[in-house]
Amino acid sequence: MPVTKVLTAGIGEADLRNIDVYRERGGYRQWERAVRELKPGDVLDLAEKSGLRGRGGAGFPTGKKWSFLPAEKPLRYLVCNCDEAEPGTFKDHMLIAEAPHLVLEGILLGSYGIECHHAFIYIRGEFKRGYEIFSAALDEARKAGFVGDDLFGSGFNLEVTVQRGAGAYICGEETGLLNSLEGKRGEPRLKPPFPAIEGLYGMPTVVNNVETLAYLVPILEKGAEWFASVGTERSKGYKIVSVSGHVQRPGNYEVALGTTVREIIDIAGGLRPGRNLMAVQPGGGSSACIFEEQLDLPYDYENMAKAGSMLGSGAFVVFDDSTDFVKAAHNLVRFFAHESCGQCTPCREGGHWLERVLERLVHGRGVSGDYEMLLRVSGGITGLNLCALGDSIEPFLKSVLLRFPEQFRARVLKAKETVPV
Amino acid sequence: MTRERDFPELLERVTPECLRIIARYEEKRSALLMLAHVFQEHEGFVSPEAVLAISEMVGITPAETEGTISFYTLLYRRPVGKYMLQPCRGLACAINGAEDAMAYFREKLGTSNLETTLDGLVSYEEVECLAACDRAPCMQVNLEFVYDLSPAKIDELLAGIRAGTYPVKAMAQTDPPGRTWEIRQDDQVSTGRKAPGATGVESPNNAGGVGDKSGTIMLDKIINRDVEFFRETRERAVLDSRAVVESVEEGREEAEHARH
Numbered sequence: 001m002p003v004t005k006v007l008t009a010g011i012g013e014a015d016l017r018n019i020d021v022y023r024e025r026g027g028y029r030q031w032e033r034a035v036r037e038l039k040p041g042d043v044l045d046l047a048e049k050s051g052l053r054g055r056g057g058a059g060f061p062t063g064k065k066w067s068f069l070p071a072e073k074p075l076r077y078l079v080c081n082c083d084e085a086e087p088g089t090f091k092d093h094m095l096i097a098e099a100p101h102l103v104l105e106g107i108l109l110g111s112y113g114i115e116c117h118h119a120f121i122y123i124r125g126e127f128k129r130g131y132e133i134f135s136a137a138l139d140e141a142r143k144a145g146f147v148g149d150d151l152f153g154s155g156f157n158l159e160v161t162v163q164r165g166a167g168a169y170i171c172g173e174e175t176g177l178l179n180s181l182e183g184k185r186g187e188p189r190l191k192p193p194f195p196a197i198e199g200l201y202g203m204p205t206v207v208n209n210v211e212t213l214a215y216l217v218p219i220l221e222k223g224a225e226w227f228a229s230v231g232t233e234r235s236k237g238y239k240i241v242s243v244s245g246h247v248q249r250p251g252n253y254e255v256a257l258g259t260t261v262r263e264i265i266d267i268a269g270g271l272r273p274g275r276n277l278m279a280v281q282p283g284g285g286s287s288a289c290i291f292e293e294q295l296d297l298p299y300d301y302e303n304m305a306k307a308g309s310m311l312g313s314g315a316f317v318v319f320d321d322s323t324d325f326v327k328a329a330h331n332l333v334r335f336f337a338h339e340s341c342g343q344c345t346p347c348r349e350g351g352h353w354l355e356r357v358l359e360r361l362v363h364g365r366g367v368s369g370d371y372e373m374l375l376r377v378s379g380g381i382t383g384l385n386l387c388a389l390g391d392s393i394e395p396f397l398k399s400v401l402l403r404f405p406e407q408f409r410a411r412v413l414k415a416k417e418t419v420p421v
Numbered sequence: 422m423t424r425e426r427d428f429p430e431l432l433e434r435v436t437p438e439c440l441r442i443i444a445r446y447e448e449k450r451s452a453l454l455m456l457a458h459v460f461q462e463h464e465g466f467v468s469p470e471a472v473l474a475i476s477e478m479v480g481i482t483p484a485e486t487e488g489t490i491s492f493y494t495l496l497y498r499r500p501v502g503k504y505m506l507q508p509c510r511g512l513a514c515a516i517n518g519a520e521d522a523m524a525y526f527r528e529k530l531g532t533s534n535l536e537t538t539l540d541g542l543v544s545y546e547e548v549e550c551l552a553a554c555d556r557a558p559c560m561q562v563n564l565e566f567v568y569d570l571s572p573a574k575i576d577e578l579l580a581g582i583r584a585g586t587y588p589v590k591a592m593a594q595t596d597p598p599g600r601t602w603e604i605r606q607d608d609q610v611s612t613g614r615k616a617p618g619a620t621g622v623e624s625p626n627n628a629g630g631v632g633d634k635s636g637t638i639m640l641d642k643i644i645n646r647d648v649e650f651f652r653e654t655r656e657r658a659v660l661d662s663r664a665v666v667e668s669v670e671e672g673r674e675e676a677e678h679a680r681h
Binding site for chain 2: 124126164183244245246285338
């Protein structure tokens with residue numbers, strides 16, 4: 001299957017940051033149509049029928065997420081999650097900087113779908129440029145009458161607020177994000193209650209990824225059937241895959257879900273000459289590796305889960321035979337240990353200890369029993385935390401421990417080499 | 422100091438902007454991060470005076486503000502260099518040569534991670550994934566991206582910064598920076614965690630808590646059979662026992678003798 005261009009259409013060809021260029025290409029037409037002709041329920045229906053699932057990592061059906069909002073509470077919020085920081089993911093970064101109006105139109109449609117009057121977008125602190133671009137786009141849209149009070153004379157009011165983060169991966173977790181948006185430490189909350197019941201300021205809140213909301217625009221334009229006709233049985237539509245690592249042409253490629261893993265590698269130019277594939281991490285830093293024998297699997301939510309990994313945010317990292325997996329495991333574990341908010345003991349302490357053990361393995365100073373200890377400790381972190389960050393430490397580590405045990409065992413000091421006490 | 426004297430004037434200047442930001446939210450406190458960004462932009466860091474001002478504007482205690490700000494690594498609570506160099510150490514960069522780039526930086530700057538050069542011009546921090554993995558290894562200079570790092574590119578960048586011709590705007594610098602902007606428990610300990618403690622206070626209050634690594638460092642030393650550590654321990658044990666002091670003294674004498 002070839003690369004398709006739905007959200008990525010026009011990026012790199014036209015200046016989509018300019019509202020006039022965006023409108024010439026049909027921009028904001030769906031927004032106007034929605035407010036003038038459709039009921040909020042229609043937008044929700046379209047989202048549900050299209051089979052659109054969350055593109056930020058969890059893959060939760062978007063329409064279903066919206067339908068959890070309690071009907072008796074009219075005050076509710078939509079929050080667009082642009083705190084993209086998962087190692088290997090760089091799609092939201094591109095969308096916000098190259099197609100800010102598309103993202104904004106997605107946010108507007110989402111807000112209309114859940115009937116909220118104040119939407120927020122939380123942009124990662126490091127994307128200062130993206131924040132400036134998006135803020136400028138928002139001002140333009142406000143001037144053009146797409147954001148504000150009494151839109152298109154319908155009486156529907158909608159305000160959008162842009163917030164910058166300040167360097168914390170955990171704020172990508174939806175309840176951590178809400179705390180950060182409330183001006184607190186970005187520590188995840190205990191769930192339930194889920195944000196759909198008690199979210200921002202204690203009100204029902206929907207948190208959606210940038211890419212998820214942006215897909216609402218083509219879905220409204222071309223219909224739910226069009227979106228649902230692409231993909232596999234339960235994974236519908238398209239997905240931007242961020243391919244990086246040891247490929248010749250790394251970058252963002254939009255493909256239909258169900259394209260095989262091998263095809264995606266080929267789309268990104270394949271491996272460098274003379275190199276062999278060792279592993280692919282199909283869903284960002286939190287996902288387990290898949291290996292050569294699984295390359296012909298369709299890239300969708302179900303098949304990645306069946307292979308023991310996940311599709312996650314679509315961060316697709318390719319490793320060839322030049323990779324030192326002990327270093328790679330240390331790198332990712334260090335990331336999670338660094339980004340742990342420190343609320344839950346298994347994640348805070350477990351991650352830190354794994355990092356220490358892996359560090360001495362990297363330096364070839366492991367002690368006997370380290371290999372088993374890594375498996376035991378990482379298994380002891382999973383499932384015992386408030387949020388998914390702790391559970392994200394194990395998958396990659398375990399998959400490479402089981403696949404390349406010799407790389408780890410070779411770093412253990414032999415008895416005669418230890419310095420005598 | 423000048424900055425403290427100038428602060429009331431700065432506060433007056435940014436107050437309208439701050440009020441506009443606060444008005445965007447249902448609850449004042451939500452504006453906290455954005456306000457911290459505003460002050461950091463003008464002062465180069467979030468100063469203690471700024472913490473007080475923010476607290477007053479959003480109606481919470483300084484401790485709450487401080488507690489919130491200390492969670493976020495992009496908000497600096499001590500002065501930093503005019504240029505913040507942040508190479509990415511994430512996995513996709515790491516497997517494409519980020520380690521070499523970072524080693525080159527450290528060599529050229531004469532600093533290690535989380536340190537500012539002695540002239541106060543450049544601060545250096547190795548950061549987690551910056552979401553530009555397709556152009557690895559990448560970095561940010563004052564939050565502007567630089568892609569596809571190579572030694573030549575790094576040389577050019579540093580030369581530009583030193584000559585004052587680098588196209589990225591320098592950060593405000595109202596106070597001369599110290600060696601590091603991270604608040605640490607103990608200067609001997611290199612930490613990579615969110616910093617505990619209060620502004621400008623190397624507080625012992627967190628001893629043994631999150632971020633206190635003394636225990637784990639000792640264990641590491643035992644596990645790694647750190648020769649130096651064991652020698653010291655043995656010496657210490659020996660000194661405690663009077664009976665053996667003499668033998669140690671003898672040993673010292675012998676050592677002195679051998680040296681002469």
